[in-house]
Amino acid sequence: MVQAAAEGVQLLVLPENFALFGPEAASRGAVLWQEIDAWLSAQAAAHGLCIVAGTLPVPVRPDGLPVPDGRVRSATLVYAADGRRLGRYDKRHLFDVEVGDAQGRYQESLTYEPGDDTVLIDTPFGGLGVLTCYDLRFPEQARALRSAGADILVVPAAFTAVTGEAHWQVLLRARAIENQCLVIGAGQGGWHSARRETWGHSQVIDAWGTVLAERHEPGQGLVMADWDVQSQQDLRRRMPVEQHRRD
């Protein structure tokens, strides 16, 4: 946070399960999430940063009711530069998939309850939509966000090394190009246990599909880019795909 603020970052996106990762994440999140929420809000205000904190395991639904059966939601919380909460999005597509890597089978729905709604969050930079990790594979969610007014799509993720190498950048670029949005993919990257490896390769992609910045190494780091809002608006005017839709 300190480094980001010093570098002049205005919008900071964190990866999926940035604070808690692995088998204990859900149960620890259920206990710690309010403390982390308060800390994030204070960080946003202290550094004057808009923070997209994707994701945190949260044991209550957006309406305040507890998530039943001891499960949690994979929630992305968004804070304004004064610390106010601008919105919340809960991951809708859960990763119950046989990848065939060292981990073998992923069964996110054992510990997580899917979110219900696609949420457009109003920020000082424009409409912001969240696609959490596996959500990235469902283009209709990104399209719904664009139609609702998204200018920026953020993708907090922990893509597996196997699926990430094959699909991560292609999917991010496709969502950027087809929806003419800035896409910010923030990915966990590296080994988390003897069997769990994530792909990383966080990147920022503009509405034309140009990769503006990318991290190639595993581990933590800041990936930064400038956003040219004007050229995104020009592109949308010259090539109005949203108005040309048939479905």
Ligand SMILES: O=C(O)CNC(=O)[C@H](CS)NC(=O)CCC(=O)C(=O)O
């Ligand atoms: O469990 C945690 O601590 C963090 N969350 C994850 O790793 C999630 C759920 S298992 N991973 C994905 O959605 C991977 C998607 C993916 O890799 C793909 O779509 O190819």
